[in-house]
Amino acid sequence: MLNGFATRRAALLGAGATALTLPGHSRAATPATVNIGFFTETKPTMLAKGDGWFEAGTGGKLNWTEMGSGADINAAITAGSCDLGLSTGSAATAAGIAQGLPFKLIGMVDNIGPAEEMTVRTAAGIKTPADFKGKKVATPFGSTSHFRLLGFLKTNGLTQRDVTVLDMKAAAIVAAWSRGEIDAAYVWAPAKSKILADGGTVFPTYEALDKAGYVIADLIVVRDGFAEQYPDAVTGFIKAYGRALAMYLKDPNATADIVAKQAGVTPAVALSDMKEYDFVPLAEQATPAWLGGTPQDPGKFAHVLKGTADFLVEQRSIKSAPAVDAFQKATDTTYLKKALA
């Protein structure tokens, strides 16, 4: 199975390379338009978007398309209608790399940390993992939260027979919560903040899950064809995010004001949302502690992606997963390094 997969991937890459070396294929320095798949979020990405830094960095006109999920970004990149995916989840990225989709992981927006977390109804009296038996837990399927929730069940010896796991979009979770129909939810802000304010309590899971290898992160991916044609635009994009990240780390309040406008929330909400995420500086991202590494000696994140993909195979969400070196090969830190230089 693995061999068949590897040859298909090689064939695909080979085909891509041939297309690029065709005679008469012109290379422009800057792209005319760049299609970006994104999510409206309360993060420094919205500062770089709102203040036009991304636009200046790539040198092209940006065409922003709001996506429903990381899986949508995978599909759009595969179809060639998305060049850069901003804040796509690590679960979708692991699946895409395992399937040999034509993109590279080039940077991290954040390490999700406690920003996505289990919320339980205070009145349901859930104190230990065993208390989840017979309860209804909702999460958007295919998301990083779903991955964490399944990891939580697995590491605590619970199955989907013990706990009813429901597939719901974030907005539907808020609606079902307000009617008292679900006992718990694994989701992100703003849905998480809303249900916390409506009789919810955080049930901490992320520290134990992080240690058990269920790390989740929001990532930046680039379509192979685009990166090969416009490497400088990709570097400029990463650089713009680095600038926004530095500004946030230096002056969180001023950043929150701009992010709040873009996301349509109050600055206080934007600030408290952002504090939940672990924003890793670009210099750290390029080291083997995160994205750095070589196929012979893969870094931490390649192992995280491999673990995620194996888990998705177990769930039969994808057919097979390659060895860990394939995940490092699909990670390209040259743009991070050039942006830092």
Added chain:
Amino acid sequence: MRTLPAWTITVLSVLLITAAWVGVTSGGLVRDLFLPGPLDVWSGLMELIDDGYKGRPLFLHVGMSLYRVGAGFVTGALVGTALGLGMGYMPKLNALAAPFIEFLRPLPQLAYLILLIIWLGIGETSKITMLFLAALPVSAIAARDGVANVPPERVRVAQALGASEWQIFRHVIFPSALPEILVGARLAAGIVYGTLIASEIIAGSSGIGWMVMDAGRFLRSDYVFVGIGMIGLAGIVIDQALLFIERRVVHWAGR
């Protein structure tokens, strides 16, 4: 050359498309993520039959979907037909209900998905209600128009023969409107069926429509094809069954 009978053209077109499918997929021209070959789909089907999908056996997913479609269609068509007959017979009732029926009919069900969750929750009630609301207006309008199209001389003849109001309704109006009611029912069944996936978005994780969406998220195209195949074939069976009933019940229609 003699013209080909219609069924041979059908067989030929199915064979041609299948051959093209086999040709394109077996030559390695496209990756199985984009278009799985017949063998991929077959092994996907076998996997689903053996192991089920995400904790539920395949027959249960199919059964849940058929139950939802059946319940939504039967309730929606019955209530819609009764309402439509009333609307056709009593102009005041028509004036009362028509704006709502006309408003509801073209409304995309996804538009009120969240409202159904808030009002009725995430269980079967909200799913079946969505399908009920999809079937109701179509059936109502078909029944109303069926009544409106009854030739007035038939009613007058019955009146002249001294038939009571109920007798006229029972023996003249209802049978005359029945062909249109049954055509409306078939149309409603198609719409309910098309709404199935929207209703199964409400909250997973069961049903063949949900399975197709969930498998599609990470491009499990083999499962998506199995699901689409089953939905399509079951749709043909349902439509043919309704057509059979229509022909048996109103065999005089159109003659």
